[in-house]
Amino acid sequence: MKREITFIHAADLHLDSPFKGLSDMPPELFGEMKNSTFEALHHLVDAAIEHQVDFVLLVGDLFDNERQSLKAQIRLRNAFERLQEHGIPVYMSYGNHDFLKGNVHRVTYPDNVHIFPDETVQSFFYRKNGKPMAKIYGFSYVERSVTENKTGEFSIEDDDVPFHIAMLHGSVQGNADHAPYAPFTISDMLDKNFDYWALGHIHKRQVLKTEPYIVYPGNTQGRHRKETGEKGCYLVQMTDSGTDISFIPLHAIEFTALTVDVSDVDDVFQLEKELLVAGGKLASSTPQLLDVTLISSHEKLADWQTDGKLADMIAIINETLTDQTPWQYIFHTSVQVEKKLTSAETAYGEHFPGELNKTFDETVGAEHLHELFRHRQARKFLEVPEEEEMMEWKEEARRRLFDQLLRGGNR
C-alpha cells in the first residue's frame, strides 16, 4: 500500500486580532478588516475540505491574546465542527499569545480536535484506515513564555509509524528581532530525524530547511503594515519518496507596500492619477491596504506633507480606491525627499546645522520620552517603541526641525 498523508500546516491565526494603524478607515472597511482573521479561518477550512486533507496542524497563537474573546473561540469551534463534518482531525497547540492559563472561557471543541495539553512534549497517533500512519508531537504554552529549548524533548517513538511530525511554536536561537520563545537551532532539529517540523510564532512565511522541511507558514492574515503580501498556510503532501509543500493564500485583506516616484509631479492634484495607476498595477483578488511611500526629488512633496495638502489628497484618492471591487485603501503614507543642502542652512553660521545633525545622530530618542512613556497612566497603554520605530520618529523630528529652521531662514 502506498503510504501517503496530506495535511495543512498553519499557525498564528490571531483570531479577532485588533489592527494597527487603521483607526481612520471608513467604518464599513474597518468592519471587513475586523472580520478578516475569521474570514482567513474560513478559507483555511475551505482549503482543508477542498484538498481533502488527512488532518490540520495549528501551531500556536490561534488567538491574539490570552484574553481571548468568546467570539473568537466560538468561531474557532464552529470551524472545527465543519472540519469534523468532513472527518478531518485537527492537532493544535497553544502559543505565547494564547497560553493556557490565560483562557477563561473553556469552550469545548469537538472530538476531532486534539490539543497538546501542557508544556511537556506529547504525541498523538493519526490513523488512516485503522492503521497508524503518522505520529504528531508537540506542546502548548501554559505560561506566557517558554524560555528553554524544547527541541531536546522531541524524540521519535514507534519507528514503524511511517511519518513523524513535530509541532513547535518558537523562534530560532539568537534571533534578535523577536523575543526568544522556545528557542531552537536548526542543527538540533536535524539531529532528531523528524519528517517535518511544523513551526509557528514567526509571522513571516519562511522555509528554513527542505530536508527535512522546517517551515514557518506565517500568519493567516496580515495585521499591520509590516505584515505585507499574501498570507496563508502550507499544504503538505508526504509520501515515502518525499515531501511536497505548496502555499495556499488565505488572507481576506492584503497589506501591500507601494512606492511611487512622483518627482515629475508639479501639482498636488496630479498625485491622484499617479497613485491610481500604481494602485491599478497591484491588482489582486482580495482587497488591499496600501502603505504608500512617495519619493521625489522635489521639495514640494515635503511642503504638501507639511501643510496637509497631501493628507487631503490621499483622502480624495481613497474615495476612488475604496469604490473599486476589490477595494484598495491607502492607510499609511510616507514621504522621501532627496535632501539638498540649501543656502539657508548657512544662516546658522557655518557650524550650526552640522552641530544639529550631530546631536541628532548621538541622540537615541527614548531618553527624552520618559515624561510620557513612564507616566503612571500612560505606560499601561503605551509601549516604548522598538528601535526601528524610534529611529523613524527621530528622523521625522530631524526632518521637521530642519524644515522649520530653514523655512525660518528663508522668510
Place this chain on the structure above:
Amino acid sequence: MRIIRANIFGFGKWVDAEFNFPEEGPVVFFGENESGKSTFHQFLLFMLFGMRPKQRKFYQPKTSGKLGGQLFLEDTEVGRFTIERFDDQYNGEARCITEEGKIYDEVWLQERLHGMDENTFAAIFSFSALDLNAIEHMSEAELSDVLLSIGLTGSNRIHQIEKQLDQRLGELFKPYGKNPEINKQLQTVQRLADELADLRKEEAAYYEKTTEAETLEERLHSLQETQLTLEKKSNELAKKAGALPIVEKYQHLLEKRQSFQEIYEFPANGLERLEKVKETLRPLESEYNVLENNLANYRNSLEALEKDRLSKEVSAELDIKLAKKSVYEKLLENRQQLEKHLEELDWQIGKELAELEIDLNEDQLGDLSLPFYIEETWKNLREQKERLAAEKISLDTEKSALMETEKYLEGQLAEKRNALLDEREIAKLQQTLDEQRELKERKRIREAALKQQKRFQEDKKKKLKRAKRFVGLGVIFSFASFLGGFILEESALYGLGVLLLLFGTGIYAMTMQNTKEMEKLFEAPMEQHEKSMFSEDEIEDIQQILNKEAEKNEHVQSLEKDLQTQRIRLLQWEEKARVFTEKEKRYVELMEQQYELFPFLRSIDPTYWPDYYRRLKELITLHEKKANLNETLQELGRKLSNLEDELFSFVDTLKAAAVSSIEEAFSIMEDISEAELRREQRKNHLQELIEAAEQKQLSLVEEINVHQRDKDELFQMAGARTEEEFHEIARYNAEKKRLEDELKMTERQLSALFPEKEWKTFAQERPDAFELENSQKETEKEQREISRQMEETREKLADVYAELKRMEGSEVYSEKLHQLEMEKEKLHRLAKEWAIVKMEKEVLAETKLRYQEKYLSKVMETTTAYFRTITGGRFTAVYLPEDEETFQVMTEDGMLYTVGELSQGATNQLYVALRLAISTVMTEKSRLPFILDDAFVHFDEKRTKWTMELLVKIAKVRQVILFTCKSDVRKACDDLGIAVQMLQRGSDIVASYEGTNT
C-alpha cells in the same frame, strides 16, 4: 574673498564711476551725507546678491539709461573673476567671468558666496550705527540674549521655534493635565479598558454557565437511568402477568402426560407408508380387469370375420381376370390410334391430288407407274425449251442493233460530204499565201542594209577628225624641229621636221580615200517593191482555212471505211438465224412423244414436269401405306372380341345377374376383390391386439405381487395382524407425541419471556394475579415522578443553553476590544506626535548648548582680545553670562562690571567687539568681506583710533570695507597710514563729519 575693483556703469547717483579696493588694510570710503555712500554700499550688495526688479527701478540713474556694472573679485579657491550684472541683461542675473574666460551664472556665484543671501550677509558681515542705537533701548536681559544670538542670525527663529514646540507639547500632553490631547485620550482609553474588564468578567460567567450546564446534563442523565430501571421493572411485571395463563397450561399438560406411559413400536410414518402401498395397488388391479374384458371382445370379432371369407381358388381366378383389364385397355387404345392415322392419310392424299390440278383420281393412282429414267427425260426437255427461248431473244436483239448502226453511218457520210469546199477555191488561197511569204522576206533584208549605212557615216566623221589632228601635230612638230634645228644649228632636225609634216599629211590623205570608197558602196540603189502586202493576221486566217479543209477530208474517208465493215456483219447474222430454226423443229417432235405416254401432261407446262414427277412419286407411296394400315386394323378387331367373350363368361359364374358391358364386368370384379382384402386386414389387427393384451396382463400380475409383499412387511413391523390393529397403534402414538410437543412449546414460550431458572421457579411458586397487579401500579407511579423531574431539568438546561448561545453570539466584548485597540492606536499616534515634537525640542536645546559650549569660548576669547584693543587696554576680560545674569567685563584693575553698569560708549564698544569676534569665529571658512557703515558714530577720537587699529589687524586676514562720514575716522586713517578714498558727488568731493544717517 576680496573685492579688487568696482566699475559702476550706472546705479543711483553713480554713473560711470570706478573704485579700486587696495589690497592692504581696511578699505575706507569717506563721504558726507548724501555723498552716495549708501548707494555705493547698495551697489556692492546688488552686484553680489542681485535685486528684485522693483528695487532695481529705484536705483535707475536719472541721467543715464544704464543700470549695472562690474565687480572684480579674488577668491582663494577659483582665483580672480568678474561679476557683471545689468538691469536689462539676463533679467538682472549675474554673469561671472573667470580669468580663463569661463562664464558662469548666478548659481556658481552663490557657491562662491557659500550660499549666503543678502540678509544673512547683512546680518553677519555688516553692521551699522543703527544696530548700536537699538542696543541703547534694550533691557539688560534682552541685551544679553541679543548679544548671545548675534552669531546665529537665525537665533530669533530658533527661539521662535522653541516657543512653538513648547506650545505644541503643552497642547499634546501635560503630566498632570486633563485637557491636552494625550491626557484626554488616556482617559478614553482607560475608560474603555475598564469597560472591557467588566465585559470580560461578564464573559467569565460563560464558564459558570457551562459548569451549570454540565451539572444539569449529569442530573438529567442519572434521571434517565433511573427511569430506565423502572421501565425494566414495569416490563418485568407486565411480562409475568402476561405469562400467567401459559404457566397454568404448562402444569395441566404435565399432569396429562402421566397417563401415557406405554411404549409401542411402530414403523416410522407407518400410516402414510401403508396408504401409499394401497394407493399403488389400486390402479394396478383395475387395469388388470379392463384387460380381461377387452380380450373376450377381440376373440368374438375374429370368429365372425372368418365366416365371410372367399375360397382360395375363386380368389386366385379373380386376380388373373383382373390382371387382363390393362391388356384390354391397351388394345382399345391401339385401335383408336390406327383409325385416326388412316383418316389423316386419306385427307392428305385427297389434298395433294387437288393441289396438282391434273386429270387423275385415287384409283388411277394405284395403276400409275413412273420408271426412274422418266425424271431425267423431263428435266432435259425443260432445259431445251429454256435454251431455245434465250437464243431467239439474242438473235432478235443483234439484228436490230446492226440495222441501226448502218443507218447512222450513212447519215453522217452524207452530211460531211456536203460541208467540203470547192477545190479551185482552195488552190487560189494557197497561191496567195505563198506570195505573201516571199514579200515578207524581202522587206527584212532591206532594213538590215539601212542600218549598216548609218553606222558607216558616223565612223567616217571620226576618222576625218583624227586625220586632221595628225596633220596639225605634224605641222607643229615639224615647225618645232625647224626651230630647234635653226637654234641648235642641227640640220638633222630640219630633216625630222620635214618627215613629220609628210607623215601627217599622208595619214589624212589615206583616211579621206577610204571613206570615199565606202560611200560608194552604200550609195547603190535600193529596190522599192510596193506590191499589196497582207498583214500577219490575214495570212494567219488563210492558213487556218486551209488546215481545216484538210481535216474534213480525212474524216469523210474514215466514215466510208466503217460503212463497209457494217455490211459484212449483217451477212454473218443471217446464217445464225437459219441454224436456230432447225433446232426448234427437233424439240417439238420430242414433246409429242411424251404426251402420248402421259396424257395428263398436256395440261402442264414442260417447265414444271420435274416437280410433278417428284410429287406423283410421293402420292404413290402414301397410297401404299394406307392399304397396309387397313389390314392391321382388321387384326385388332378380332383380338378384342375374343377377350370380351372370356370375361363375360367369368363374371357370369360369380354373379347370377347378367352384366351389360365389359366395364361393368370389371367394376364388379374389383369390388369383390377389395372386400376380401379389407377382411384380411381386420383379421390381422385383431390378432395383434389379443397378443398385446395378454402380454400386459402378465406384467401387471408381477407388479401387484411386489406391493403386496411391502404391505405385509408393514403389518409385521407394527406387530399387527390386521389393518385395523395397525391403525389403533398408530392413533395411540400420535396422541402421546402431541402432548409432548405442546409441553415443549409452552416451555419455549416461557423461555422467550424469562430465563429458564426464573420461569421454572415462577412456575413452581404458582403466582398470584392480584399481587402482580399491585406491584405494577406502584412502579407506574414512580415512573411518572421521574418523568416530571426530567422535564424540569430539561427546561433548566434549555435556559442555560439559550444563555450560553446568547453569550456565544454576542460580539460586544470583541467590539469593545477592537474599539479599545483603536483608541490605543490613536493614543499611540498622539504619543508619536508628542515624541517627535519632544525630540525636536530636546535636540534643539541640546544643540544650542553644545554649540555655545563649543564656539562661545572661542568667541569670548576673541571678544576679550578685541575689546581690550578698542578700549585701549582698559578692559582685560569679558565673561559669558551664567544663568540669569548678563555679560560681565573686567577692568584693568580687576573690577567686574555687568553690561548694565557700563557707560554707553563702553557698551557700544563691547557690542562692536562681540560682533567682530562672532563674525570672525563663525565664518572662518568663508571669509567674505566685512562691511561697516559708520559703525563708530558714538566713539570718541581715541576709541575710533583704537578701533581702526583693530580693523587694520582684522584686515590682514580678511577684507574690511568701511564707509564713514566721520573726520575722526579719516584722521585715524591718516595717522595709521590707511588710504582713504573720497566719495564725490559729481566733481565735488564731499567732506562732512557731521550728522548721522537716519
